[in-house]
Amino acid sequence: MTVNGSAKEHEVEPRLLLVHYLREVVGLTGTNIGCDTSSCGACTVLLDGESVKSCTLLAAQADGADITTIEGLASGDQMHPMQEAFREKHALQCGYCTPGMVMAAVSLLKEHPNPTEAEVREGLEGNLCRCTGYHNIVQAVLYAASPGSVPERNAGSVPERNLGVSA
Amino acid sequence: MIPASFDYKRASTVDEAVSLLSDGGEDAKLLAGGHSLLPLMKLRLAAPALVIDIGRLRDLSFVRDSGDRVVIGALTRHRDVEIDQTLRQHLPLLSHVAGQVGDPQVRHRGTLGGSIAHGDPASDLPAACLALGATFTAVGPSGSRQIDATDFFQGFLETALAPDEILTEISIPKATGAAWSFQKFNRRAQDWAIVGVAAVRGDRTGVALVNMGPTPLRATPVEEALAGGASDAEAAARAAEGLEPPEDLNASAEYRRHLAQVLVRRALEQARAA
Ligand SMILES: Cc1cc2nc3c(=O)[nH]c(=O)nc-3n(C[C@H](O)[C@H](O)[C@H](O)COP(=O)(O)OP(=O)(O)OC[C@H]3O[C@@H](n4cnc5c(N)ncnc54)[C@H](O)[C@@H]3O)c2cc1C
Ligand code: FES
Ligand code: FES
Numbered sequence: 001m002t003v004n005g006s007a008k009e010h011e012v013e014p015r016l017l018l019v020h021y022l023r024e025v026v027g028l029t030g031t032n033i034g035c036d037t038s039s040c041g042a043c044t045v046l047l048d049g050e051s052v053k054s055c056t057l058l059a060a061q062a063d064g065a066d067i068t069t070i071e072g073l074a075s076g077d078q079m080h081p082m083q084e085a086f087r088e089k090h091a092l093q094c095g096y097c098t099p100g101m102v103m104a105a106v107s108l109l110k111e112h113p114n115p116t117e118a119e120v121r122e123g124l125e126g127n128l129c130r131c132t133g134y135h136n137i138v139q140a141v142l143y144a145a146s147p148g149s150v151p152e153r154n155a156g157s158v159p160e161r162n163l164g165v166s167a
Numbered sequence: 168m169i170p171a172s173f174d175y176k177r178a179s180t181v182d183e184a185v186s187l188l189s190d191g192g193e194d195a196k197l198l199a200g201g202h203s204l205l206p207l208m209k210l211r212l213a214a215p216a217l218v219i220d221i222g223r224l225r226d227l228s229f230v231r232d233s234g235d236r237v238v239i240g241a242l243t244r245h246r247d248v249e250i251d252q253t254l255r256q257h258l259p260l261l262s263h264v265a266g267q268v269g270d271p272q273v274r275h276r277g278t279l280g281g282s283i284a285h286g287d288p289a290s291d292l293p294a295a296c297l298a299l300g301a302t303f304t305a306v307g308p309s310g311s312r313q314i315d316a317t318d319f320f321q322g323f324l325e326t327a328l329a330p331d332e333i334l335t336e337i338s339i340p341k342a343t344g345a346a347w348s349f350q351k352f353n354r355r356a357q358d359w360a361i362v363g364v365a366a367v368r369g370d371r372t373g374v375a376l377v378n379m380g381p382t383p384l385r386a387t388p389v390e391e392a393l394a395g396g397a398s399d400a401e402a403a404a405r406a407a408e409g410l411e412p413p414e415d416l417n418a419s420a421e422y423r424r425h426l427a428q429v430l431v432r433r434a435l436e437q438a439r440a441a
Binding site: 020036039044057111121123 | 356
């Protein structure tokens, strides 16, 4: 599979979950494991541009797919617009849910470029945050979607090739 | 949590899936989106010796307009059912229900066929199929056969599919312009329905229930009452007739019986007003 733009090939046990593959085999530990029961969304990554819970997917199911993790969003020193929006709107406290929340939000804006607040709330229903009360997260996603907030870059975009991360 | 070890094979055609299933016997399981099977395997409530991944049978991911019916491939994901224009036009109840399943991440992976084949009484899409009068196509070693949705769900997580059969297509009569309603009652975002009701009223009247017994169910007494000219309220009062809904943390059986009547009434009224 391709992870953040770089090709990966490993012989793995069938039962290896994608999240364990990313964290332990590829060594990208930005993707967190929260509940491990498909509920919390901390493990969200993009598979061919769509949000998925990597604790509920075998690595083998993602064979040949294009995976983007939180490490793959920024371009070198330049944060992805969604990351900037989270910083701007103080959309995190402990940060545990944040990688999954950001990935889910990128996928959400790809599907709904101009969401209403209700659409943002519903679109993030697969991600739990124990700290923020969601208000600032929702504000960040709306900010990322609003024209001119993060100029010339689309917050629902997924980098074709990541630049700054080696795996 | 890590599933017990298993062999993993990938089927590239329906025939290959069927022959792998026949060879694997009782210990083989198909894997479609994996969003019911993998959670069970992680909890070790399921431990198949052989997992046959059919997720790449893209030929079974389609929506086809075929005259007075719409035919949907079993591997079509919830998200695709939700946004497909043909379905939105001719079977808006089904698209809407697909959009109510779980959360976006679940909808990006889970498949219509997987949801039906799993046969969970708490799942939403089987109820929509029952209300809409769907027919399923199953392919096994001796060829293919049609199974009416009403005959398909047989017991808790038990369906009419034989262990060596694969569900390939879901065929549903168009309900273009028919009024419909889906009532999903839960307390938290992302959750399963405590009770759900799918209803359609047009050339065909169908009412089906989520989480009101061991299988997804048709509310036959309600349908009969409506056919006999009963009012919405009279018909809804029969929603729980003869049913033994589950008891769990969310609700007692009595609560579910009451809720079913309330939700059926809302569904019938909404489908009338629409
Ligand atoms: C967090 C979470 C929340 C959810 N919330 C809801 C909800 O609110 N409502 C709801 O309805 N569902 C919900 N689901 C379940 C979800 O809809 C599943 O995707 C669906 O039930 C199963 O589809 P699948 O493709 O993932 O099937 P799999 O998990 O791959 O398979 C399920 C079962 O069906 C069999 N099977 C799969 N495809 C076929 C086939 N073509 N022929 C024969 N057998 C087959 C498999 O062998 C297995 O036994 C939720 C799931 C999760 C993880
Ligand atoms: S760790 Fe995957 S959803 Fe919580
Ligand atoms: S910021 Fe702590 S869990 Fe979301």
